[in-house]
Amino acid sequence: MNKTNAFLTGNAVTCGYANGPDILHNCTIEANTGEITAIVGPNGAGKSTAMKCLFGMLNLRQGYVRLDGEDINDLSPQDRVAKGMGFVPQTANIFYSLTVLENLEMGAFIRRDDFTETMNQVFELFPILNEKKSQVAGELSGGQRQQVAIARALMTEPKVLMLDEPTAGVSPIVMEDIFSRLIEVAKTGILVLIVEQNARQALEIADKGYVLVQGRNEHTGRGKDLLADKEVRKSFLGG
């Protein structure tokens, strides 16, 4: 793994909440453009915390975050959005009372140019949203809402798309569906970084996987290799 080549790097990151103890210890995450990178691990391993650190929602105590070679430690999440990072939170990730179309428009709020083209691309990726574009987003099914959430984040044409447990609380079929869309998103040349509870399925689609345990890098490797790794299987994937 070449450290300098990764598009998004969180290097030797240590951080925690407010005045609380450190959650992440010297943790390194590197992700490449056009690939899916998955962060998996047991509950409380600091997966979501790692993502919040990368997105600037938590201040780093040590280490640095780089985007395309540029140090972005001091940027707020909003500034990171402007830099080309998109984030899909785990919960409350859509505007429930707005229509699907309005959700997408709000996703493109920072853009002053014509975003019809992006909207068409997004509708191509999520045809169901085109059908339901004038429906209020809160009335959609769980899977469709998740699609709205991802579509909203794609409206800025981000270079990096980060998703915090995109399949939490959806049925296995919907999960498959969401994962296959993420593969398509990655194919368009976007860096996709996901945090996942469903470790096995996530590693299956991931180009690269990070297994975190208690805030530390425990295993790192290609998704397929991690799946095949005996120790990883035994400790996290149930044999």
Added chain:
Amino acid sequence: MEILNAIVAFLNFVFIPAISYGSQLALGALGVTLVYGILRFSNFAHGDTMAFGTMVTILVTWSLQSHGINFGLLPTALIALPVGILGCVVFLLLTDHSVYKFYRRKKAKPVILVIVSMGVMFIMNGLVRMIIGPGEQRFADGERFIISARQFRELTGLTEGLAFRTSQGITILTALTIVVLLFWFLTKTRTGKSMRAFSDNEDLALLSGINPDRVVLYTWLLVGALATVAGVLYGLDKSFKPFIYFQLLLPIFAAAVVGGLGNPIGAIAGGYLVALSEVMITYAWKKVAGYILPFWEPKGLIQLLSTDYKFAISFAILIIVLLFRPTGLFKGKAF
């Protein structure tokens, strides 16, 4: 004929006054509901905000009148209204800058902001009474009636007269226009949508690059305009008195809560519901009943409640709604 007279009496004494009063309450409740939905607190200073805007309008009206300027058949206050709105908005922005902003930065709980707004209420109230005095002011001029009771009787030959005052006509027309404009703004413009998004999900709005300071600014602009228009219309229809405006807070909050706090459609429906209830319960139905049931000779006036107790109705509605449907008729906290 008797039925027609009954209908005319009902329209004259109940329906038209209630719709007119309801429009004023609806505009007031819209302001309350916007602050609640977007700035996330119950603004107890809203009644006095209305008083402040109205006061500025009245002062400008007097100044115009002293220069011999009037609006012909329409009240001069309508010319002064834009200045009143401007004055009110400037005052609100100053208040926000010197008071609310501090608590917003500290991410104060809504209940703290409610108490803060009470402080603002007392200051606004005192300021208004110092500037224009605590007494009653009448500032309506121009033609008083669109159609007077006598004209109506001569026109139709009915025993009952139907009076339609200019202030009532203006109130209903203005309220309608403002509501249409507001909804157009909230659903069709980029800024309006961003305000709804901010109200729906503040964190996600920030992630989408929506500037919270802009949202707050636009909210106060709308609130100032709505409050001033509501206050001026109420003042034209009845009269201006600072203490009465402070008391309007109750029916206005009842209206906003009935409809569902944070929901503009609810605020409008709530305004009319509260107004109709208030007028219908305090109206002496003897006359209308006399036309419909001529054989029945009631002992009293068939008035459920004396007008002195009209605030009890707002209270009762508030309590019933909070007990049985706390989110209001329309789902609150969502545009």
